[in-house]
Amino acid sequence: MAIFKRSAKTPSGFDWAGLAWMFLFFWYFSGITQLLIQLTDTSGFAGFRQAFVMSGIWLAPMLIFPRKTRVIAAVIGVVLWACSMASLGYFFIYQQEFSQSVIFIMFESNVSEAGEYMTQYFAWWIVLAFIAHTAFAIFLWTRLRPVYLPRGRAWVMATALLVAIIGYPLAKQMARHDDVASGFEAFESRIEPAVPWQMLVAYHRYTQQLDSMQGMLTSSSNIAPLKNLKDQQANLPTTLVLVIGESTNRGRMHLYGYPRDTTPNLDALKDQLQVFNNVITPRPYTIEALQQVLTFADEENPDLYLKTPSIVSVMKQAGYKTFWITNQQTMTKRNTMLTTFSEQADEQVYLNNNRNQNAAQYDGDVIEPFNKALADAAPRKLIVVHLLGTHMSYQYRYPKTFDKFTDRTGVPAGVRDDQLPTYNSYDNAVLYNDFVVSSLIKDYARTDPNGFLLYLSDHGEDVFDSAGHSTLGRNENKPTAPMYTIPFMAWASPKWRASHDWNFTAALDRPYSSSHLIHTWADLAGLSFDELDRSKSLVSDSFKVRPLMIGNPYEREQKALIDFSLMKPKAAPTVVKQ
Ligand SMILES: [Zn+2]
Numbered sequence: 001m002a003i004f005k006r007s008a009k010t011p012s013g014f015d016w017a018g019l020a021w022m023f024l025f026f027w028y029f030s031g032i033t034q035l036l037i038q039l040t041d042t043s044g045f046a047g048f049r050q051a052f053v054m055s056g057i058w059l060a061p062m063l064i065f066p067r068k069t070r071v072i073a074a075v076i077g078v079v080l081w082a083c084s085m086a087s088l089g090y091f092f093i094y095q096q097e098f099s100q101s102v103i104f105i106m107f108e109s110n111v112s113e114a115g116e117y118m119t120q121y122f123a124w125w126i127v128l129a130f131i132a133h134t135a136f137a138i139f140l141w142t143r144l145r146p147v148y149l150p151r152g153r154a155w156v157m158a159t160a161l162l163v164a165i166i167g168y169p170l171a172k173q174m175a176r177h178d179d180v181a182s183g184f185e186a187f188e189s190r191i192e193p194a195v196p197w198q199m200l201v202a203y204h205r206y207t208q209q210l211d212s213m214q215g216m217l218t219s220s221s222n223i224a225p226l227k228n229l230k231d232q233q234a235n236l237p238t239t240l241v242l243v244i245g246e247s248t249n250r251g252r253m254h255l256y257g258y259p260r261d262t263t264p265n266l267d268a269l270k271d272q273l274q275v276f277n278n279v280i281t282p283r284p285y286t287i288e289a290l291q292q293v294l295t296f297a298d299e300e301n302p303d304l305y306l307k308t309p310s311i312v313s314v315m316k317q318a319g320y321k322t323f324w325i326t327n328q329q330t331m332t333k334r335n336t337m338l339t340t341f342s343e344q345a346d347e348q349v350y351l352n353n354n355r356n357q358n359a360a361q362y363d364g365d366v367i368e369p370f371n372k373a374l375a376d377a378a379p380r381k382l383i384v385v386h387l388l389g390t391h392m393s394y395q396y397r398y399p400k401t402f403d404k405f406t407d408r409t410g411v412p413a414g415v416r417d418d419q420l421p422t423y424n425s426y427d428n429a430v431l432y433n434d435f436v437v438s439s440l441i442k443d444y445a446r447t448d449p450n451g452f453l454l455y456l457s458d459h460g461e462d463v464f465d466s467a468g469h470s471t472l473g474r475n476e477n478k479p480t481a482p483m484y485t486i487p488f489m490a491w492a493s494p495k496w497r498a499s500h501d502w503n504f505t506a507a508l509d510r511p512y513s514s515s516h517l518i519h520t521w522a523d524l525a526g527l528s529f530d531e532l533d534r535s536k537s538l539v540s541d542s543f544k545v546r547p548l549m550i551g552n553p554y555e556r557e558q559k560a561l562i563d564f565s566l567m568k569p570k571a572a573p574t575v576v577k578q
Helices: 016-039 046-064 066-094 100-108 111-121 124-142 151-176 180-191 197-221 264-268 286-293 302-306 311-317 333-343 363-374 420-446 494-499 514-525
Strands: 238-245 273-276 321-329 347-352 380-386 452-457 488-492 560-563 575-577
Touching: 016 046, 016 066, 016 124, 046 066, 046 151, 046 180, 066 124, 066 197, 151 180, 180 197, 197 302, 197 333, 238 420, 264 420, 286 302, 286 333, 286 514, 311 321, 311 380, 311 514, 321 333, 321 363, 333 347, 333 380, 347 363, 363 380, 363 420, 420 452, 420 488, 452 514
Parallel strands: 238 380, 238 452, 321 347, 321 380
Antiparallel strands: 273 488, 452 488, 560 575
């Protein structure tokens, strides 16, 4: 075996260039994918930075065992290389970062589907890219040489590296969090962008997710069925569609009077739509809102979502085959609840495997599986489509062809120049959402179904809309109207209108909270059962006006919910003591 030369030393005798080669070698395996993610603008910078920092730990064994430099580097390198091939290949195919969702999808899909994906995306350039990637890694390995330090200093340096990169961040996260598990979880998120940790973290999270999902599914399967369920539609072929949008404030939709032309397709369908003007969400966060929207839970009874059936299980009990098509992230820990709802359906299609919410992912992807579900042979079907809608970062929600609003035309005067790109990108996202929702309606109509499609957003979003034009996003502790005002509309097929009362003119302006959706939905679908309260159905003659409660029902300190209808645009919200 060749003896390595000691070379290129600084006056102090330390081989900085040798160290740099080593770092470059280890960083390369994470860095290549992170670099591509940066260059293609697929995600933010944090992953790139973390991958850079994490690669430093491999220098520790190199400093301690300089004589074994190439052997140790080769062993570590092979592991890193294998992981980098997986994440690079995944990026080539999906332009997405590898995450625990990928592992979930891998285990969920069967072998023939996986084979289909492979043939569909196989391209010769991928093989060439893999060869080039491997060749460059080998080239970097040939550049490695031992970096010698006096024994004692080598140990000190190696220890310092491990403490700085692993020990200190881990201790910091543990101190920041109340329990060990969430501290470790935050630490995992930091190391996840680097190989091979992404694989280990992904697998660990996947198993955790399964455990907690299993727990929720077990408890949801123990939920008692509805009492005395009767179905007007019994034995009639029926297809019903529920489209759940995301972060869309109706105040930015032309259909609801916004000056910019953000909804040309829904505007064109307007005469066929029942557009409800006064619906709000109880809570401005996806999971918290949908726990109430999809179940019998509401602000007064927030825990009912674990104890009563959801819309999906109601429809299953009524004999419908249920589908859940989602473009939302399926496997982040926060989304366990969503995945639990989706797992109640008979069939699921998961389209979004991103680790990062800020990643390009377009809702147009739902159209193909939606048409497939429409074509399913089952005579009675419920199809739930969960969109990514206009969730931030808005510029990742629409393809370039929808980049229509780029200047100040139609923008309120108070919006500053530095806010303008964000303001415009939100309108472009609304424009693309209009295309997606209208496409779903048109594709549904084309099948000449017997049934209706209902679209609502989970919550709104304040994109410099409210007074002062300084609010971006959502904050339950500083509520503004745009965070709560949601689009809510329904389309019924000619067959359905021929046999059902479908004129809701008297109901279009009723103040309504989407927390009571399940009552409206059951009423529209022609179901009745003991738990149904028609005074909570937006379309019923028995409808009763109630306060539109918003706020965190678990806030024990204050125990205060706010009535949205009493919120003045500029004044402080009126507090209603519970
Ligand atoms: Zn949401």
